[in-house]
Amino acid sequence: MYLRLFLAALAATTPAFAQGSMGGGQDTGGMGRGGQDTGRGSDMGGMGGMGAMRPRKQSKFEQISDKLKLNKDQQQEFLTILQVGAQDSANVRQLLVQGRSALASAMVEGKSTDEIGQIVKAYAAAEAQMTTFEVKAFQKVYAILKPNQTSKAPQAFELMAGIFEPQPSGDRGMGGTQVRERSGR
Amino acid sequence: MFRKILAVGVALASLGFAQRGGGGGGRGGGSEMDTGAPMMMAVPTKWDNISNALNLTKDQKKAVRTMLDDGNKEAASLRDQLAKTRAALADALQAKKSDDEIKQTVDAYAAVAAQMSQMEMKTFAKIVTSLDENQKANRAGLAIVFNTMNGIFRNKNWNED
Numbered sequence: 331m332y333l334r335l336f337l338a339a340l341a342a343t344t345p346a347f348a349q350g351s352m353g354g355g356q357d358t359g360g361m362g363r364g365g366q367d368t369g370r371g372s373d374m375g376g377m378g379g380m381g382a383m384r385p386r387k388q389s390k391f392e393q394i395s396d397k398l399k400l401n402k403d404q405q406q407e408f409l410t411i412l413q414v415g416a417q418d419s420a421n422v423r424q425l426l427v428q429g430r431s432a433l434a435s436a437m438v439e440g441k442s443t444d445e446i447g448q449i450v451k452a453y454a455a456a457e458a459q460m461t462t463f464e465v466k467a468f469q470k471v472y473a474i475l476k477p478n479q480t481s482k483a484p485q486a487f488e489l490m491a492g493i494f495e496p497q498p499s500g501d502r503g504m505g506g507t508q509v510r511e512r513s514g515r
Numbered sequence: 516m517f518r519k520i521l522a523v524g525v526a527l528a529s530l531g532f533a534q535r536g537g538g539g540g541g542r543g544g545g546s547e548m549d550t551g552a553p554m555m556m557a558v559p560t561k562w563d564n565i566s567n568a569l570n571l572t573k574d575q576k577k578a579v580r581t582m583l584d585d586g587n588k589e590a591a592s593l594r595d596q597l598a599k600t601r602a603a604l605a606d607a608l609q610a611k612k613s614d615d616e617i618k619q620t621v622d623a624y625a626a627v628a629a630q631m632s633q634m635e636m637k638t639f640a641k642i643v644t645s646l647d648e649n650q651k652a653n654r655a656g657l658a659i660v661f662n663t664m665n666g667i668f669r670n671k672n673w674n675e676d
Contacts, residue, residue, distance in 0.1 A: 386557075386558055387558075387676045426632075429632070430632055430635075430636055430661075430664075430665065431661070433632065433633055433636035433637075434636045434639050434640055434643070434661065437636060437637055437639075437640035438640045438643055438644060446633070450629050450630065450632075450633050451629075453629045453632060453633075454622075454625045454626045454628070454629035455625070457624075457625035457628045457629050457632075458621050458622050458624075458625035460625075461604075461621045461624055461625050461628075462621055465604070465608060465617065465621065468608060469608065472608070472609075480609070483605070483608075483609055484602065484605035484606060484608075484609055485605075487601075487604070487605040487608060488598075488601050488602065488605055491601060491669075492666060495665070495666075
C-alpha cells in the first residue's frame with residue numbers, strides 16, 4: 331500500500347521538479363532520455379560494484395549540434411527552440427511520468443492484462459503527443475539549416491528522441507548546453 | 516497519511532532531479548579548465564545508481580542484474596522496431612510528407628515506445644517485489660531506480676547511455 335502511494339506521489343511530483351530543472355539561462359539541465367544505440371554490444375562481464383565509472387557523456391544538445399555542424403548563431407536558435415519545446419511539452423511530460431508510475435503500480439499489484447493494456451494505450455497517446463513536440467522542434471531546426479547541413483538531419487532527429495523528457499541519472503539531455511564558438515566556421 | 520507520504524515523495528523525488536539538473540554530486544560537466552581542455556568528470560553507471568540506491572546485498576545484486584539482462588533481451592525486438600519507426604519518421608519529415616502521413620508515422624512510433632515503457636516498468640516491478648521491507652520503504656532509493664529505468668532498454672547494453 332505504501333509503495334502504491336509512493337508511486338502516486340512520485341507521479342504527482344516528479345514533473346514539477348523536471349520543470350524546475352529547466353531553469354533559465356544556458357544550462358537547462360536534465361532533460362532528455364538516454365542516447366541511441368551505440369552498437370557496442372552488451373558485454374557486461376567486466377563490470378561490477380562501483381568499478382565502472384564512466385566519463386561525462388555529451389548532452390543531446392551537443393550531440394545534435396555536432397551532428398548538424400551548427401554554427402554559434404544556429405546553436406543559439408536551436409537552444410531557444412528546445413527551451414520553448416520543453417515549456418510547451420510540460421503537461422505531456424507529466425502525463426508520461428504518471429503513465430509509467432501507473433504501469434509500475436498495476437504490475438506490482440498484479441492487475442489484469444486488460445487493465446494494463448488500457449494504461450499502455452493511454453501512455454501511447456501521451457507518447458504520440460510528446461513525439462509531435464519533437465517533430466515540431468525538429469521542423470524548426472530544419473528550417474534554419476543551410477542546404478549543406480541537411481544530409482544528417484534524419485540522424486539528428488533520431489537523437490532528439492525523448493529530448494523533452496526527464497532523463498535517467500547520468501544521462502545528459504539538454505543538460506549543460508553551452509553555445510560555443512565553432513572554430514573554422 | 517497520504518499527505519505525509521506525498522510530502523515524503525515530493526522531498527525524495529526531488530533528489531534524483533536535483534542531482535541531474537544542477538550538475539551537483541561532482542558531475543557538473545561542461546565546464547572547462549583554464550587550459551581550455553574539457554574536464555572529464557566520471558559519472559556513475561546506471562547499475563551503480565540502481566545497486567547503490569537500493570543498498571542491495573550480494574545475492575540481490577546478482578538477481579537484479581539478471582532481471583535487467585533478461586528484460587533487455589526481451590526488449591530486443593521492440594528496440595529494433597523503435598529504431599525502424601523512428602527512422603521512418605525522420606525520413607517522412609525530411610521528405611516533407613503530409614501531416615496525415617506524419618501523424619500515422621508518429622502514432623506507429625509512439626505505440627512501440629509505449630510497449631517499451633511497459634517492458635521497463637515490468638522489470639521495475641520485478642525488482643521492487645524482490646526487495647525486503649526495509650528496501651521497499653526506501654523511497655529515495657525507489658525514486659532513483661524509477662527514474663533510471665526510463666529508457667533503460669533503448670540501448671543494446673542497458674548499462675550504457
